[in-house]
Amino acid sequence: MQYIHHNDLAKMTPRYKARVINSLSGFKSANLIGTVSNDNINNLAIFSSVFHLGSSPALVGFITRPCSVERHTLENIQQTKQFTINQVNEDFWQEAHQTSARYSEGECEFKATGLTPETIHKIKAPFVKESRLKYALTLKEIVPIQQNGTLLVIGEITNIICDKEAIKSDGYIDIESLNTVMISGLDSYHTSKRLSRLNYAKPDKKPVPLSLNGELGNTLI
């Protein structure tokens, strides 16, 4: 085992340290956030910091820097109060990564990467047509994080678009069947292989595997 102490961290170069620290939280979700400016210029950017905040109300959050390559996303959300989140899958993970390049404000990441913008009734922010699970959100709150000057952007989910077959009978969405990818560190992309669903844990019982539909009686692999 390697023991890395606070002093060792202080001696690392910023890039080396960024790679180490970005590996620590575990696998991260890979999502494209779609926005549009008041001037009708679409923006698309990959984020690895999208996370579940609560289901009632249905809230999702993500972390952004106030001034960074992602600033078009933030500016557009502040202007229009709306954004879309689009799960990245195996069919376009390289195009998704490419959206992290520093395109200028007038350049559109959809055009640059070949991904297809898609809009639906009443939602101005663009979805990614190639994504098989995506949703629109209304901005609820931007929480400043004092510790490092980042911002937590919180949205409430208004419209979900998802491949029908992936939605199981108890509400679980089989995102593995959608070939949804994840990120480790800053730049590594992965697909998934299911171990099992498990039932709700109780103190005096061992966990029991569930079928994809949430039924008891499956066999653990």
Add this chain to the structure above:
Amino acid sequence: MQYIHHNDLAKMTPRYKARVINSLSGFKSANLIGTVSNDNINNLAIFSSVFHLGSSPALVGFITRPCSVERHTLENIQQTKQFTINQVNEDFWQEAHQTSARYSEGECEFKATGLTPETIHKIKAPFVKESRLKYALTLKEIVPIQQNGTLLVIGEITNIICDKEAIKSDGYIDIESLNTVMISGLDSYHTSKRLSRLNYAKPDKKPVPLSLNGELGNTLI
């Protein structure tokens, strides 16, 4: 494609809705948070909301409810200002899930699940011996989320313990080689399969695959 609108969400039962909404953010990290109370009772609880906040300073955050099964974790962190985060791997994912059972305050999840507490010099909070990537944190801030009454707990990383072979020459940690697992929805566990690392994206160039050590010239699968 299935289109789910705001009105449809309102009609769902709370459990069905929780399963749907918990699937939307994508794959989630699987981590055990270790704490100790002032009375020296260890606590261990699984969290799927641990996320990277920044590398300089090295900050990680997680979301908790003020009153819930996780409250021992929160109370202990408030008392001692310290906690550990331990990546869950394929060797103990079922034991990790079992920590989510509602054990009473006096019961120790280590004893109940058979996982092994491990302490190091100057860190009172217990690590999970079976985890191959784990770190200690000092509490920096607890940010209340107005939208749903949850709390964002932010810690600064002080000590990292990691399998040596997993740390690559550029600082990237190959968490796939540690068999780190991830969660989808509320209860599904998965392992990973790497597509590739990719180089830093530039506007006029296609992404190029990197070797595990971060070198150019690998071939994309």
